[in-house]
Amino acid sequence: MLPQQHTADLRLTSLLAQLYEVLLSDKWNTVRLTRAKLRNWVTYWHHGGTVAAIAYKLCNALREACKGKGCGKVIEDIEDRFGGFEDLCFVAGFLHDHNKLFKNPDQLRELLTDIVGYVGVELYFGSEEDREELLEAIMAVAEATEGGLTGRIEGMGLSILWPILMTADYLASQESVSDVEELVFGLAGKAYSDAYQLLRRLGLVIGTISVGTGNLLTAMVSKDIVEILRNRGWEPLAIYYDGIAVVGVENSSTKLTLREIAEAFTRELKNVAIEIDENKVKTLLGKLLKSRNEVAAALESFVKAKVAEKSVDEESNPKRLVALIAALHALDKIGFKKVYELASRRLAGYQPAKLGAQYIVGKTTFAKDFLDGYGVSNVMELLRRLAIESPFLLTDLIAKMAAKFDKTRKPRYSKKLLEELLKANSLQPSLAARLPDKVGLIYSLALSLAARVVIKEGPEKLVEIVEKIFGIKDVERVVEEFALDYVTGRVSGTIVVPDRPSTINDAAGYCVVCRTPLRKSYVEGMPLFKVYGDVLRAPKGVVELWVSDDPPLADLDASSSPYVMARRICLACLYEASRIGGFFPPLTVYALHPAVALEQLVLEQLLLEALNEVFANREYRIDKAFESVYKTLKKAQKRELSVEQRMVIDYLGARMLVPFPFKERETSMSITVSRASKFYAFAGPVLYLLGGGQLAVASSLAELKLLSRRPVSAGIAPTWLTTILELLERGVREQAEKVRNTYRAVVDALLAYYHNLTSFRLEDADEAYSLLEAVSADPIVALLYPLILVREERDGRRYSPAPYSNVFFHVHRLEEVLKSLGVREKGLTDHLYLYAVTLYCSLPPQTRQSISKYHVQSPLREALNILLDYKGVLDSKSVKRLAVDNAVSVLKRRLAPQGLSLKDDAESKIRRAIEGVLDALEPTLSALAPSKARRLAEAVLDSAYETYRILRPEACTKEEEKVKA
Ligand SMILES: [Zn+2]
Structure with a gap:
């Protein structure tokens, strides 16, 4: 670009x-x-x-x-x-x-x-x-x-x-x-x-x-x-x-x-509009028509050099032969007899040509050959366009063809279909896509038709026809009228003169995607909904998608259905559909909300461009990223601001559209968990290196308006992450004074991970702020580093992108760093770890890895359920005792069928661990709405299993040493 x-x-x-x-x-x-x-x-x-x-x-x-x-x-x-x-x-x-x-x-x-x-x-x-x-x-x-x-x-x-x-x-x-x-x-x-x-x-x-x-x-x-x-x-x-x-x-x-x-x-x-509406045949014709002289010259040379009887003998390509014969006939250079003679002499050996010759004789000429070679819609489209403007030329031809097809062809060549094609106002976008390799023949066809028009009515007529065929004037009018309406409803301001009434009182339809009203004078010029699917390169289903205002059971399958014909989209939606693919969906947006100066926005774009390249090349190294940031800064300092245009800056929205930084095999609008994890991995370092801002990923731009309330957001996140972000927001609101001045943008992303395994309590959010505040910038970069490593190679083995659960490891690193700095705090993680490690070590080694997630989670699930169900009914102490008792008996019941049991000291340790988990969670669970409390509980259970899953036998030795000490 x-x-x-x-x-x-x-x-x-x-x-x-x-x-x-x-x-x-x-x-x-x-x-x-x-x-x-x-x-x-x-x-x-x-x-x-x-x-x-x-x-x-x-x-x-x-x-x-x-x-x-x-x-x-x-x-x-x-x-x-x-x-x-x-x-x-x-x-x-x-x-x-x-x-x-x-x-x-x-x-x-x-x-x-x-x-x-x-x-x-x-x-x-x-x-x-x-x-x-x-x-x-x-x-x-x-x-x-x-x-x-x-x-x-x-x-x-x-x-x-x-x-x-x-x-x-x-x-x-x-x-x-x-x-x-x-x-x-x-x-x-x-x-x-x-x-x-x-x-x-x-x-x-x-x-x-x-x-x-x-x-x-x-x-x-x-x-x-x-x-x-x-x-x-x-x-x-x-x-x-x-x-x-x-x-x-x-x-x-x-x-x-x-x-x-x-x-x-x-x-x-x-x-x-023109790109979508025009096809390449017309572009070729258009080239011919740049000036009248050129038209004349082109036609003359065509007639002289190409369309001569002699050239029929020289031409060996059967398809080109058909076109030549057709052109000769169209130019009145040869009559039916000659056509028949040429066709049977030169084309008899070819199956399609045989048919072609048959149709040529039947005055249906080239149509059949083209129908076979280029698809009915392509050729019909061209013929239709020409026929509309030059009825004398083609109507009878088409009528005859229609009659023939009705008897001999499959239903898709039916008369009804031909009529529809003739009536339809919209073009087939597939035409353009399928044409390139067939341009030569279509070109011949177009030329021969054009030549005939020139011979019968003169070049003036051809120019007039083609201008109409191109529909350029009409496209321009439609686009202008639509744009004015579009802007009138959406743009205002203290320096804007509203020189138009803002209401549309002659609306004759609306865009089925964004509901923009469409005026009577141009509604027919708007593309059909099915074009939207084509342009998005969506699977066929999009055409039949039921939109909420279609009548129930409407026939959306038949292209002739009045409902299908009434479903229009506006040009803005067409625009978005045709351009969005260039951004490797899902859509990633970097915003600088609430407010930013234009120059700062531009500078951040330069930096982001550079970073995106680092990530796209799979160089997940913070030193590389820093290097690239410095290099870009030097360029900007020298006032070199030109970049490859891979992002779009919205100068009226303080944000930019960023291609999804990780190249994937296919692009699609959906956000999968794997994509979300990659995105979060990208977000931390990017926000750190750009010094703030917001990053979001979504499947449509409409979801990405005001982003200033959260530094990072994606359409999906693991349940625990959502819960944590909510808690953080509350924490910030309620503890405003304390977090003031101590917040770092990069910590946002980290905190989410950190909290997963430390504590969910609100008070801890505050504590975490201050803990992280005590960490200098360098360890933070060190912490970010593993998050960037979504894929790495170690010992010749390739490790796949880190799923969310593996964040655990990174969090452990965080804890190590904190410990090395002399910071220690006991929270939910410790209790979950105690629970997991006690259970693990009390089982015979060979069964440790084979017991299921269900076994690990069910005692805790029982405890959390009791806590949630009875917390308002019984006093806190009784609820917890009941919860722990039941949890332990559930655990025993689960283990018994496999001939397993808990050692005495294991039971009391597990009791303590479960108690600790409940203590850590209770304040938060009480503060949350029931549905959110359940989600949080689920997250804790996931975390417990994750902790269990990664345990290794060494953990038991360590535990024993601790007991001895
Ligand atoms: Zn629209």
Whole structure:
């Protein structure tokens, strides 16, 4: 594919790339990965970077607005003292929340020194005095961003930075473009509204475009819309899941009409509409018709060089012979007699040709041969198109053919079918797919027909016919009308002029996929639902799929059924269906919600492209990944932003569509457990290396709108993972204060694994945060490493992708790391382990591996069931005693038939283990809704068996040593 050029500000992107390199050092990892907002999963790198970029752009716009005005002088004064105005805003913007990061100004000074030292900002930083003044300015700006205009910032002559930073922080902190509209309409909090009013008085305007749909079409068009905005004097500031906020200069930035926006959609849709609607025969004809002279010349040469009686003798290919004979006949160069003579002389030896000759004589000419060679639909389609426009030429031919076929052929050649084909308005997409190798003959056919038209009616007529056949004008009209309606219902904003009524009152149908109403004037131009299946290359069943508004028992099998003919899809859905295959479904999306600056989004795309390649090449090594990140940063710093276009950036949705990183034999929309595991394995390191963001996988784009609430999500997850994510969310809400500032993006993915085997209690979530907080960045990378290894080779053996249950091993590694750091905590895992190991060691060695999952789980299942059933009825202590007693007797009953029994000390150990499990689970189980509590219990049972399954005899020796000690 062609490299794509980004629409980003090159210098700003380069500054961000330099900033990120600073943050990637061990020293600043905490700054990079600290969670910046309680409500959303956003790291400091993304929040701070976005504020920096927005502030930079606001300053730049202000410089423009202040030209020749008093405020221009203010900017000059600031530049005299500090250096570049935009650069000052950039650095101050990035550090606006420094008090949340650092407790003392020394750390801030150090980070500032690193930033100014490495990032190419033009700020005075040479002397001790300069450095302190800049530090002072940044602290003053940050203070003002928190608490409104202060004497400190005014005293430094930097009041003008206050509305800029306030607005930048506001924009970077919102979740939706509608929050920005509130600011524009004066409905935001007082301090923010005051700040914005100040910017307004200085001549800046903030505008919005909101988009009510997050599909592939919008994503593809989004870049064009950003370009249109730029041409109209609007600079992108922040992108949300549902639109974009821009800044303009009063009186020089102009609004956009819906019509202009629709044009961008039309351009994109037209390609697909024509691509799908046109077939290659018509393209060939089209080539002939570039100009009238060319037509004439082409026909002349065809007639002279090819269609001569002599050439019939030279031609040895039977099919080409038929075409030649047909063409000669069509051009009135030979009569029936001659046709018959030629056919019997030259074609008698060929079975199809014999038939062909027969039909040629019967005036049905080439039809039969083509029907056999190219399929009825292909040829009929061509004939139909020509016949519609040139009835004199073909109607009688087709009628005769129809009569013949009715008597002699299988039902699929029936008259009814031919009539249908003639009547049908939509094309057969299969035509294009099946044509290439048969182009030569169809070309001959088309040429001979074309020649006949030229001879009978002149070249003008041919041009006219072909233009109509191509239907290009009509396709254009349909696409334009549809795009306008589509945009009208979905796009709005403070800088959009609604130059169209938003309701469609002459709807004559709707898209059966997305339910967009379709106007009477173009409903017939929309593809049939069956095309959707063809384009998606879905199995045949899609055509017969029953959609909810089909009448019951409607005949969806027969292509003539009125129900089938009424089921249309819109062009946006056709578009998505035809393009989605390029992304190796299931669909993976990387998002930067709630808000991101365009340049940051672009930078992250570059990094992700590089990482994706590392993964696609199966190089699951963190050092390789790091290397590739650094390399990409260097490129971005040199302002080289062009990449292979493998991802689509949605500039109006703050996300990008990423090809599924692991190459698989087949692509399909379904998400299997194996795919989900691979995805989770990919997610951890990617989020770590990109410094946050969200990753999601789904079977349709509609599922992937606002992603900021969870760092990682997939359509399916093992039950325990879902439960843990829910608990984590609750934990974050309820323990907000504690987790504040201590969250790392990468920990999200890890925590899920970690919790599986430690504890499910809410309190432990908190404990885990602090435990992990105590782990420096390096061990975290070490922990991620095995997760990346979805496939590895050891001792010449190939290990298959890690299923979820094997996460256990990785978690054990985590525990080892924690232990090595002196951190120890006892939780559910220990009790599950105790249970498993006691059971294991008390059994005769030869039976240990042969007892079933059922044996291992049923005692625990009994205990958990009793706990869940009676926890509200009996007091906690009695419930647990009852649960443990029953569990032990269940265990004995299960073992007895196999002649097995528990040793005395084993029984008491198992009692303790089960008690421990119940103790660890009780608070969580009581807090959960019954159905979720059951799911959690199932997860614990899985975990217990997993623990048992991987035990080895050495475990018993260890246990004995422990007892002795
Ligand atoms: Zn649709």
